[in-house]
Amino acid sequence: MSRNPAVGIRDIAEAAGVSISTVSKILNKKTEGVRISDETRQRVIEIAQRLGYQPNPIATALRSNRTGIISAVNLNPGGWFMGRLGVEVQLAAQKRGVELFVSTVNNRAESVEAHLTILQGQLFDGFLLLGDMPSYRDAARKWKNLYKPYVSVAGGAGIQAPMVHTDEACGMKLILDYLIGLGHQKIAFMGSPAWPLVPERFQLFREYLTKRGLCIPDNYVSVVDRFSYQPEKFDALEGLHRAAIQHAKSLLQQANPPTAIFCAADAFALGALKGALQLGLAVPQDVSITSFDGTDGTFACQPELTTLRRPIKKVAAEAIDLLLALIDSPDDLALQKRILVEPELIVRDSCTPI
């Protein structure tokens, strides 16, 4: 690794025989109240090119109080959906010519604190908060007073800040209408309260079924404890999967089993599917299964899962647009908005009429 021969603005000024302020103005294409002859302008630009000048971003940031870089904190990077979301917001930012760096918080409060400090600092012009924060109520309160613009993405419906989220109520209606339309009345719910957004989804699930005149007996609600299955032996996701298999089995081995299982996230649905198969049941003939999120796991299984796809690219794009607008005019109250993106029902092979 050689030494950085960093050519600075000063070198250009010297080579061109002008002052550094002149160089700065030319390179920044300043026009207001600035008069520089075309000849000088041309010469400086050419010299900068030839010398391969790259402005020092740190110095630029110090003086102008902005770095042109935004950040995202992924609160729950472990799941399938959230993993992709982190990537998609970056791609969306790149499309708009902005660099975005992602960091993750490993479900530990200290990490959140450390990140708050960094984000409060001058390193980024704004940031995204990706995901749900069930265990970060304290941090969430602090976030209300952050001094940099931020947008909550996929953080649940209750967030009091500029946010972008899936319209999950609409999604719930889509998928339950579909199941009920197929004739299902005995619909079970499967999910873990510790999993992002699952509690909210359970609420929506219950509300909508009640509205349609169906009730959910307690034994149709399967609460998967993500850490219950040999946590010392398996990673969180694998443990969750294996726990879900067990839960699906006991759900289906009851005297009066459900005809359909609504799973609150893909991870549960894949477990439910395997649980049913392991009992010798056929999916969808013996039991229908739906999932929520529609990430890669749902098409890689057999049968492929009917699912509610969250429009992840659209969510990412809306989030970036909103954040960039907020950075431009942080005090515009019209930007304190809540954007809901409609999900899409993907009908595959895991449901059948009854």
Place this chain on the structure above:
Amino acid sequence: MSRNPAVGIRDIAEAAGVSISTVSKILNKKTEGVRISDETRQRVIEIAQRLGYQPNPIATALRSNRTGIISAVNLNPGGWFMGRLGVEVQLAAQKRGVELFVSTVNNRAESVEAHLTILQGQLFDGFLLLGDMPSYRDAARKWKNLYKPYVSVAGGAGIQAPMVHTDEACGMKLILDYLIGLGHQKIAFMGSPAWPLVPERFQLFREYLTKRGLCIPDNYVSVVDRFSYQPEKFDALEGLHRAAIQHAKSLLQQANPPTAIFCAADAFALGALKGALQLGLAVPQDVSITSFDGTDGTFACQPELTTLRRPIKKVAAEAIDLLLALIDSPDDLALQKRILVEPELIVRDSCTPI
């Protein structure tokens, strides 16, 4: 969003009745050639606490030429393994008290250029290059002259730079020994040359089988074109999956089909599995399937896949340790090393003796 009441070092100095240099030295715990009374020290620290002082990272970086933040560029974030790798390096960095931000490059050369510029800048003290770069030969050459320390992670065996990688030759031996030990002689290869690391794996596969006295007829090599399957309709990963299903079917419908399919990555194995099932074949009774990487998809399917697990956490940890060492002493030639981590054979349910 309120105004940032940013309390600076100057405010502390004023409040304590000392100079800013004194405050700086105290807060940075400088001792060499610095003498400050315990009383003053105490007072300044207390005032800094009370005022909630947070140093301005930009100013600090400008003066001291380091930010304390490292970065990682994920060259192929789309796959299952690489997605997780991005997360794991962050967690490893956090464990060491360092902040790491990840950015991704969307298979576009301009993105790589943009990133090089940013990384050359003063924003980060060093960085990780995650993944393989089949189409970035030019960029790779440039990377040899970067002025910041960096480590290539999972970038293939041919990288000429400090690197951490799986010992894939060892892994290939493990998994092929296992298959051969089960009695398999007719082993097919499935993979896509455009997929990270697949070409290298094909090399290793052929070499090792030849060494064991087995040959690979051309019709046992299945080249999956990731973009061949209705790219306008499906995302890359889903298209790849569906293409893999087709390829597995034609592999298995030959006159003299293989008894085992070695898949060069999890994404292919999940497709091969489904292809076999769709033909009405039983796995592993009719055909054995192995995969390489061992990410989440391999346990969520039925039957679960026997796979070679890349020790992702260990790779991440080694990479961070090496990078931090390089940042500390960039010219230490002993750090120009290549670390190979041994993978682990996970025997599940997709292979059977013949």
Place this chain on the structure above:
DNA sequence: GTAACGTGAAAAAACGTTTTCGCAAGAACG
């Protein structure tokens, strides 16, 4: 003949730190 103005650019301040150097005041020493 001088004030006003227009043009092109340089000088200098500023951003918030870190770091180097220097210096005052008391103590110790001869």
Place this chain on the structure above:
DNA sequence: CGTTCTTGCGAAAACGTTTTTTCACGTTAC
């Protein structure tokens, strides 16, 4: 009583930019 140490700290430069202010030198208007 002068010299030399020590202690404790401050002044100022520096990092590489951006931004504000100033300035020199013509040209035009009155």
